[in-house]
Amino acid sequence: MTRLTRRELLALAALPGCAALPTADERPLGWAAVGHTTGGAGARPEHILDIRDRAGLDAALRLGDTPKILRIHTMIDLGPGDAEQWRDPAFDAAAFDRAFDPATWGRGDPAGPLEDARARSAKRQAKAIVVRLPSNTTVMGAAPGAGFRHGTLLLDKVSNIVLRDLRLHDAYDHFPEWEPRDNGHGEWNSAYDPVSLTGAERVWVHHCHLDDGDRPDHLAATRLGRPVQHHDGLLDITLGSDLVTVSWCRFQSHDKTMLIGGDDKHSSDDGKLRVTLHHNHFHGCKERTPRVRFGRVHVAGNLFTADRAEDFGYSLGIGHQSRIVAEANSWLLPDGIGADRLIRRLKGSALADGGGNRLNGRAVTLGAAGLSTDVGWRPADAYDTSALAFPALDRLVEQIRAGAGPRRA
Template identity: 80%
Template sequence: MSLSRRDLLALAALPALGACATTPAATDAPLGWAGVGKTTGGAGALPQHILDVRDRAGLDAALKLGDTPKIIRVHTLIDLGPGGAEAFRDPAFDFDAFDRAFDPATWGRADPKGPLEDARERSAKRQAAAIVVRVPSNTTLIGVAPGAGFQHGTLLLNKVSNIVIRDLRLSDAYDHFPEWQPRDNGHGEWNSAYDPVSLTGAERVWVDHCHFDDGSRPDHLEPIRLGRRVQHHDGLLDITLASDLVTLSWCRYQGHDKTMLIGGDDKHVGDDGKLRVTLHHNHFHGCKERTPRVRFGRVHLASNLFSADRAEDFGYSLGIGHQSRVVAESNAWELPPSVAASQLIRRLKGTALADRGGNRLNGRPVVLTAEGLSPDVGWRPEEAYDTTALRPGDANRLAEQIRASAGPRLG
């Protein structure tokens, strides 16, 4: 694996394994919107607030520091939800009984209610209480060993600020008790609750060199229940409820369906003026859609790679939603020949998309702006921050560079 000069400098700023921890270099800062917000995480933490964790107990103890600047160095893959469904299932809940009770052929399309649904909700609440980890302000979470990270849970950044998450694997936020919504899409759908990372009202957040996936149990392998395939995963990283000043860089998102929301609902008018997000040098591989799907936000997508091995693994990349203001430049798509250029974006009530040029599909220039979309999004990234480092030095080698360097840098 080859690393860019910038990556090597950033990696050099990490504390050596087994050595006395030090604060990451002050010059190792995010580009894009998180840089505008001067996002530093736990930089400046006192020596006693630089903590090494290897299990859930150690993580919980470190997070009790609250908003005190802290650097949490993660050494292992920590299971946030051990024990599976039986660890959380209410004694009154039974999966087969639930399916018999709410079969649309007999129950119809009314919402589930009664003792079985109450027991499912109690089970879901028990799981949420166990697996949702609230990350406080002024925190750096960083992986310092190969494979370090979190599985079977959610890192929730709720109404906090100044968070850095780096070099972690974030895997399989599995909802054991998804909700059955019998009228969703007209035929009913199973809907789950958790993302490996969720931003709700969070500000100044940098997620860098992380790996996101569904682990060994992707939803496409799940059984059919009540006529629909069960969904046990929600997104991989969602940014909602007026979150702001966020950069996602050099991350790998792999093998997922509805990958990333920026803006959760057309009715969330408080998102207007917020949801300023930069995505650069990320790799979305085998991600079917929502990479990302945007409402309201001023989102800059620069030098990202979108790829799939099979046409059926790709639906669309950029969802242009209500009042979204997306600028896309110098991105690369590597897709099967049967995928048309018109599939790269999907208009979802949006009216504008700025195609700044340099976008390529299978090595050839491609125009992203669809019929009915204005190129005027009302803002220019270079008026907010320096965009020079976000552009590829060699557009022909962008995919190669991202494949080599996206994801955690320690294995």
């Protein structure tokens, strides 16, 4: 972890191809702007730090809520190694499967020494790979390929965070939970997202790339009759998180991509979960781009693509009391996928189509029978939308393909 003087910082920022520090003219649009999200802006020179390993990261985070800018120079592995380093000696996966086979165990929750050992193993992994970011922090990639793998950046009950120009991938759960009644036939459910917001406010995620790395879940084994899920979401926003913008990011090759609002029972989320998504590229993301409960979510000028029909389920999940406004989005999908597949009604009752949405170049109207178009709010009444003016469709698609993801990839 290296501290730079102000003179050194200015000289460094002037070098060709060097990742510049956040500047006053680079600010979020949308809901994060309403929150005046600045991250570590205003950090003292000694709190602008170059990070090259996990030890340096941990030391920097001990600054707590002090404004800080962390410049990441490499891919930092938050969970190196394999499951053995965290596996409780009493846990055996094959023995677990024999014990809790629904044919003999039934559909009750796993219980007993083997489940206890799995839970202890999971707790050990979580302690190692979950990194808690404090308030007033900017974490930014400062070199090609910089970011984090095999772990989670957790924003829990914090505020004023900026993540930018980062590669974030393969938050791999070695000890997923078996839930025998999920979906009626049982499912494996994992615990980690590359980025997770729980009760976080004033957050801007900008020019990041999020995926499952080189071990996606479609390659995972089948156990207890179901494919094992080792990855949860890519970026989940839950438990009253608020005033969030996600912009110019690339989400790639994932199933349940982004959850905004974690449960219909979380009534305290009402009035929060205000999120803007703009200029993001969702490629090969099967569903939840996003899936929303309660939130006032502006989905504007995003690109959704898939190479194969089996890689696409739906994009916008209209959940309980969700209030989505969708405009100027473009879907480029295989033949046979109609406009009725772009949304899925999940106990929600309203969706506002702001216009300009296209499927394979043709105008579409988003909505479904029985859905109201009155979501009770307009983006223009909440924040300045003039900066979100979008060019012609072909130009917008070109811009997103070229510009989404880290700018120093």
